[in-house]
Amino acid sequence: EVVKIRIKDLEVSETKLEKAELILKDDLTKLKSFTVMLVDERKNMADKIKQEERRIESLNRNFKVEQSKVMEVTEKLIEESKKFLKLKSEMEEEVSNLTKEKEELMNKLKSEEGKSLQLSCTVDLLKKRMDGIEEVEREIARGRVRKGPGFSGQEDNKIKELTFEIEKLKNRLQQLEVVEGDLIKTEDE
Numbered sequence: 001e002v003v004k005i006r007i008k009d010l011e012v013s014e015t016k017l018e019k020a021e022l023i024l025k026d027d028l029t030k031l032k033s034f035t036v037m038l039v040d041e042r043k044n045m046a047d048k049i050k051q052e053e054r055r056i057e058s059l060n061r062n063f064k065v066e067q068s069k070v071m072e073v074t075e076k077l078i079e080e081s082k083k084f085l086k087l088k089s090e091m092e093e094e095v096s097n098l099t100k101e102k103e104e105l106m107n108k109l110k111s112e113e114g115k116s117l118q119l120s121c122t123v124d125l126l127k128k129r130m131d132g133i134e135e136v137e138r139e140i141a142r143g144r145v146r147k148g149p150g151f152s153g154q155e156d157n158k159i160k161e162l163t164f165e166i167e168k169l170k171n172r173l174q175q176l177e178v179v180e181g182d183l184i185k186t187e188d189e
Helices: 001-147 152-189
Strands: none
Touching: 001 152
16 A cells, blocks of 8 residues: 555656656757847847948048048148248239339339430420521522632631531431430330
8 A cells, every 4th residue: 555655656756757857848948949049149249240340440441531531632722822822922022023113114214205305305406506507508608609719717717617516416416316216215115
């Protein structure tokens, strides 16, 4: 009787153990599939992290390239700005020099115009004097023709003086005309 009870207890225990074993096997299967799922999830997360890292590296490279371009453009702008300021300064200096030169030339032109006017007046006076002398010369020649070779020494000397004066005035007139021509050329330039 005791042995039967004992056997029955053992059978009940064995049944319980079998049930527990089945539950444990089921739990183990669930754990295995959960572990596989976790491994897959971990692998997917690792792939995503690598992709994000590659994307970040690519963005960093692009950023550095763009930053380098911006620096290059900035340096070029600074260089161009310096060149522009230098050119502006040179142009202002050139304009200032040209303005001074223009003023000097205008003053010189006024001075030359004054000289030209003065020379024209002198030339006109000399022409009038020459016309007068030539008139006197003609009258003397007419008088010589009328009087013949019998001129007195005084009249002869007077004629020589007048002839010399005429030649001198002619030479002076030619010189003044040359100077006047030079002045006109200077004015034209």
